[in-house]
Amino acid sequence: MKLTVARIGRAHGLKGEVSVELHTDIPEERLVPGEALETEPAAAGPLTIESVRTQSGRWYVRFDEVTTREGADAVRGVELVIDAEESDEDDAWFVHELVGLAAVRPDGEKLGEVVDLLSMPAQDLLVIKQPDGHRAMVPFVEEFVPEVDIDAGTVTLTPPYGLLSGETPEATGETHGAS
Known part of the structure:
Protein backbone atom coordinates (compact mmCIF):
# COMPACT_ATOMS: atom_id res chain seq x y z
CA MET A 1 0.00 0.00 0.00
CA SER A 87 6.32 5.40 7.15
CA ASP A 88 7.51 6.05 10.68
CA GLU A 89 5.06 8.84 11.43
CA ASP A 90 3.24 8.53 14.73
CA ASP A 91 -0.55 8.55 14.64
CA ALA A 92 -0.67 8.47 10.84
CA TRP A 93 -3.78 7.16 9.12
CA PHE A 94 -4.76 6.74 5.52
CA VAL A 95 -7.74 8.82 4.40
CA HIS A 96 -9.57 5.63 3.41
CA GLU A 97 -9.11 4.32 6.98
CA LEU A 98 -10.82 7.40 8.44
CA VAL A 99 -13.67 7.80 5.94
CA GLY A 100 -16.72 5.92 7.21
CA LEU A 101 -15.76 6.01 10.89
CA ALA A 102 -18.50 7.04 13.30
CA ALA A 103 -17.78 10.38 14.96
CA VAL A 104 -18.73 10.18 18.64
CA ARG A 105 -18.39 12.19 21.84
CA PRO A 106 -16.45 10.61 24.74
CA ASP A 107 -19.79 9.50 26.25
CA GLY A 108 -20.63 7.60 23.03
CA GLU A 109 -23.16 10.09 21.62
CA LYS A 110 -23.04 9.79 17.83
CA LEU A 111 -22.23 13.07 16.08
CA GLY A 112 -22.04 11.86 12.49
CA GLU A 113 -19.67 10.13 10.11
CA VAL A 114 -16.22 11.01 8.77
CA VAL A 115 -16.59 11.69 5.03
CA ASP A 116 -13.21 13.26 4.18
CA LEU A 117 -9.87 14.54 5.43
CA LEU A 118 -8.68 17.89 4.08
CA SER A 119 -5.01 18.83 4.23
CA MET A 120 -4.71 22.50 5.09
CA PRO A 121 -1.58 24.58 5.74
CA ALA A 122 -2.12 24.83 9.52
CA GLN A 123 -3.49 21.33 10.18
CA ASP A 124 -5.67 18.66 8.64
CA LEU A 125 -9.45 18.94 8.98
CA LEU A 126 -11.80 16.00 9.48
CA VAL A 127 -15.03 16.53 7.54
CA ILE A 128 -17.94 15.15 9.55
CA LYS A 129 -21.37 14.67 7.97
CA GLN A 130 -23.92 15.18 10.73
CA PRO A 131 -27.33 13.47 10.77
CA ASP A 132 -29.00 16.76 9.68
CA GLY A 133 -26.78 16.81 6.56
CA HIS A 134 -24.53 19.62 7.83
CA ARG A 135 -20.83 19.08 7.11
CA ALA A 136 -18.62 20.19 9.97
CA MET A 137 -14.86 20.66 9.69
CA VAL A 138 -13.03 19.69 12.85
CA PRO A 139 -9.29 20.42 13.20
CA PHE A 140 -7.52 17.04 13.33
CA VAL A 141 -5.55 17.87 16.47
CA GLU A 142 -5.38 15.89 19.71
CA GLU A 143 -7.34 18.53 21.65
CA PHE A 144 -10.43 18.03 19.43
CA VAL A 145 -9.79 14.45 18.23
CA PRO A 146 -8.36 12.66 21.28
CA GLU A 147 -8.85 9.13 19.93
CA VAL A 148 -9.04 7.30 16.61
CA ASP A 149 -10.02 3.65 17.01
CA ILE A 150 -9.94 1.99 13.60
CA ASP A 151 -10.84 -1.42 15.05
CA ALA A 152 -13.94 -0.05 16.83
CA GLY A 153 -14.85 2.08 13.81
CA THR A 154 -14.94 5.33 15.77
CA VAL A 155 -13.23 8.66 16.07
CA THR A 156 -13.82 10.49 19.36
CA LEU A 157 -14.43 14.23 19.08
CA THR A 158 -14.33 16.99 21.68
CA PRO A 159 -14.91 20.02 19.44
CA PRO A 160 -15.48 23.48 20.89
CA TYR A 161 -18.95 25.03 20.77
CA GLY A 162 -19.87 26.29 17.32
CA LEU A 163 -18.23 23.68 15.08
CA LEU A 164 -21.22 21.34 15.00
CA SER A 165 -24.74 22.35 14.01
CA GLY A 166 -27.61 22.12 16.49
CA GLU A 167 -25.51 22.04 19.66
CA THR A 168 -25.78 24.12 22.78
CA PRO A 169 -22.95 25.58 24.86
CA GLU A 170 -24.01 23.24 27.68
CA ALA A 171 -23.42 20.18 25.48
CA THR A 172 -19.79 21.16 24.99
CA GLY A 173 -19.27 22.30 28.60
CA GLU A 174 -18.74 25.89 27.49
CA THR A 175 -21.32 27.81 29.48
CA HIS A 176 -20.02 31.27 30.20
CA GLY A 177 -21.69 32.17 33.46
CA ALA A 178 -25.39 32.91 33.42
CA SER A 179 -26.70 36.30 34.49
Whole structure:
Protein backbone atom coordinates (compact mmCIF):
# COMPACT_ATOMS: atom_id res chain seq x y z
CA MET A 1 0.00 0.00 0.00
CA LYS A 2 1.20 3.51 -0.82
CA LEU A 3 1.18 6.54 1.48
CA THR A 4 0.85 9.98 -0.11
CA VAL A 5 3.59 12.37 1.01
CA ALA A 6 2.48 15.36 -1.09
CA ARG A 7 0.33 16.36 -4.05
CA ILE A 8 1.89 18.55 -6.73
CA GLY A 9 0.19 21.91 -7.10
CA ARG A 10 0.63 24.89 -9.39
CA ALA A 11 3.67 25.74 -11.44
CA HIS A 12 5.76 28.48 -9.86
CA GLY A 13 7.86 30.42 -12.33
CA LEU A 14 9.10 29.30 -15.74
CA LYS A 15 11.74 26.68 -14.91
CA GLY A 16 9.63 23.80 -13.59
CA GLU A 17 9.30 24.63 -9.91
CA VAL A 18 5.97 23.57 -8.36
CA SER A 19 4.13 24.14 -5.11
CA VAL A 20 3.24 21.02 -3.13
CA GLU A 21 0.34 20.29 -0.79
CA LEU A 22 1.83 18.33 2.09
CA HIS A 23 0.33 15.09 3.41
CA THR A 24 3.12 14.36 5.89
CA ASP A 25 4.10 15.71 9.28
CA ILE A 26 7.79 15.39 8.43
CA PRO A 27 8.27 17.11 5.04
CA GLU A 28 11.88 17.98 5.82
CA GLU A 29 12.63 14.23 5.98
CA ARG A 30 10.47 13.20 3.00
CA LEU A 31 11.31 15.98 0.54
CA VAL A 32 15.09 15.76 0.31
CA PRO A 33 17.21 16.72 -2.71
CA GLY A 34 18.37 13.58 -4.51
CA GLU A 35 15.39 11.53 -3.30
CA ALA A 36 13.47 9.72 -6.05
CA LEU A 37 9.77 9.38 -5.23
CA GLU A 38 7.21 7.13 -6.84
CA THR A 39 4.08 8.79 -8.18
CA GLU A 40 0.39 8.16 -8.50
CA PRO A 41 -0.30 7.74 -11.34
CA ALA A 42 2.85 5.67 -11.69
CA ALA A 43 3.35 6.74 -15.32
CA ALA A 44 4.19 10.29 -14.15
CA GLY A 45 7.33 9.20 -12.30
CA PRO A 46 9.43 8.46 -10.53
CA LEU A 47 10.39 12.07 -9.85
CA THR A 48 13.79 13.00 -8.38
CA ILE A 49 13.89 16.04 -6.12
CA GLU A 50 16.44 18.61 -7.30
CA SER A 51 15.70 21.34 -4.75
CA VAL A 52 13.23 22.25 -2.01
CA ARG A 53 12.41 25.59 -0.42
CA THR A 54 9.72 27.19 1.71
CA GLN A 55 8.28 30.66 1.38
CA SER A 56 5.49 32.13 3.48
CA GLY A 57 4.58 28.69 4.81
CA ARG A 58 4.31 27.08 1.36
CA TRP A 59 6.63 24.35 0.08
CA TYR A 60 8.13 24.51 -3.40
CA VAL A 61 9.96 21.67 -5.16
CA ARG A 62 11.97 21.39 -8.36
CA PHE A 63 12.40 17.96 -9.94
CA ASP A 64 15.26 16.81 -12.20
CA GLU A 65 12.69 15.56 -14.73
CA VAL A 66 10.63 18.80 -14.87
CA THR A 67 12.47 21.78 -16.36
CA THR A 68 9.76 23.96 -17.93
CA ARG A 69 6.52 25.59 -16.91
CA GLU A 70 4.71 23.31 -19.36
CA GLY A 71 6.29 20.29 -17.67
CA ALA A 72 5.24 21.63 -14.28
CA ASP A 73 1.67 22.13 -15.53
CA ALA A 74 1.68 18.53 -16.81
CA VAL A 75 2.45 17.05 -13.36
CA ARG A 76 -0.09 19.16 -11.46
CA GLY A 77 -2.26 16.88 -9.31
CA VAL A 78 0.26 14.03 -9.32
CA GLU A 79 0.78 12.49 -5.87
CA LEU A 80 4.24 11.73 -4.49
CA VAL A 81 4.03 8.40 -2.67
CA ILE A 82 6.11 6.01 -0.55
CA ASP A 83 5.50 2.44 0.57
CA ALA A 84 3.40 2.47 3.74
CA GLU A 85 5.96 0.22 5.45
CA GLU A 86 8.49 3.05 5.12
CA SER A 87 6.32 5.40 7.15
CA ASP A 88 7.51 6.05 10.68
CA GLU A 89 5.06 8.84 11.43
CA ASP A 90 3.24 8.53 14.73
CA ASP A 91 -0.55 8.55 14.64
CA ALA A 92 -0.67 8.47 10.84
CA TRP A 93 -3.78 7.16 9.12
CA PHE A 94 -4.76 6.74 5.52
CA VAL A 95 -7.74 8.82 4.40
CA HIS A 96 -9.57 5.63 3.41
CA GLU A 97 -9.11 4.32 6.98
CA LEU A 98 -10.82 7.40 8.44
CA VAL A 99 -13.67 7.80 5.94
CA GLY A 100 -16.72 5.92 7.21
CA LEU A 101 -15.76 6.01 10.89
CA ALA A 102 -18.50 7.04 13.30
CA ALA A 103 -17.78 10.38 14.96
CA VAL A 104 -18.73 10.18 18.64
CA ARG A 105 -18.39 12.19 21.84
CA PRO A 106 -16.45 10.61 24.74
CA ASP A 107 -19.79 9.50 26.25
CA GLY A 108 -20.63 7.60 23.03
CA GLU A 109 -23.16 10.09 21.62
CA LYS A 110 -23.04 9.79 17.83
CA LEU A 111 -22.23 13.07 16.08
CA GLY A 112 -22.04 11.86 12.49
CA GLU A 113 -19.67 10.13 10.11
CA VAL A 114 -16.22 11.01 8.77
CA VAL A 115 -16.59 11.69 5.03
CA ASP A 116 -13.21 13.26 4.18
CA LEU A 117 -9.87 14.54 5.43
CA LEU A 118 -8.68 17.89 4.08
CA SER A 119 -5.01 18.83 4.23
CA MET A 120 -4.71 22.50 5.09
CA PRO A 121 -1.58 24.58 5.74
CA ALA A 122 -2.12 24.83 9.52
CA GLN A 123 -3.49 21.33 10.18
CA ASP A 124 -5.67 18.66 8.64
CA LEU A 125 -9.45 18.94 8.98
CA LEU A 126 -11.80 16.00 9.48
CA VAL A 127 -15.03 16.53 7.54
CA ILE A 128 -17.94 15.15 9.55
CA LYS A 129 -21.37 14.67 7.97
CA GLN A 130 -23.92 15.18 10.73
CA PRO A 131 -27.33 13.47 10.77
CA ASP A 132 -29.00 16.76 9.68
CA GLY A 133 -26.78 16.81 6.56
CA HIS A 134 -24.53 19.62 7.83
CA ARG A 135 -20.83 19.08 7.11
CA ALA A 136 -18.62 20.19 9.97
CA MET A 137 -14.86 20.66 9.69
CA VAL A 138 -13.03 19.69 12.85
CA PRO A 139 -9.29 20.42 13.20
CA PHE A 140 -7.52 17.04 13.33
CA VAL A 141 -5.55 17.87 16.47
CA GLU A 142 -5.38 15.89 19.71
CA GLU A 143 -7.34 18.53 21.65
CA PHE A 144 -10.43 18.03 19.43
CA VAL A 145 -9.79 14.45 18.23
CA PRO A 146 -8.36 12.66 21.28
CA GLU A 147 -8.85 9.13 19.93
CA VAL A 148 -9.04 7.30 16.61
CA ASP A 149 -10.02 3.65 17.01
CA ILE A 150 -9.94 1.99 13.60
CA ASP A 151 -10.84 -1.42 15.05
CA ALA A 152 -13.94 -0.05 16.83
CA GLY A 153 -14.85 2.08 13.81
CA THR A 154 -14.94 5.33 15.77
CA VAL A 155 -13.23 8.66 16.07
CA THR A 156 -13.82 10.49 19.36
CA LEU A 157 -14.43 14.23 19.08
CA THR A 158 -14.33 16.99 21.68
CA PRO A 159 -14.91 20.02 19.44
CA PRO A 160 -15.48 23.48 20.89
CA TYR A 161 -18.95 25.03 20.77
CA GLY A 162 -19.87 26.29 17.32
CA LEU A 163 -18.23 23.68 15.08
CA LEU A 164 -21.22 21.34 15.00
CA SER A 165 -24.74 22.35 14.01
CA GLY A 166 -27.61 22.12 16.49
CA GLU A 167 -25.51 22.04 19.66
CA THR A 168 -25.78 24.12 22.78
CA PRO A 169 -22.95 25.58 24.86
CA GLU A 170 -24.01 23.24 27.68
CA ALA A 171 -23.42 20.18 25.48
CA THR A 172 -19.79 21.16 24.99
CA GLY A 173 -19.27 22.30 28.60
CA GLU A 174 -18.74 25.89 27.49
CA THR A 175 -21.32 27.81 29.48
CA HIS A 176 -20.02 31.27 30.20
CA GLY A 177 -21.69 32.17 33.46
CA ALA A 178 -25.39 32.91 33.42
CA SER A 179 -26.70 36.30 34.49
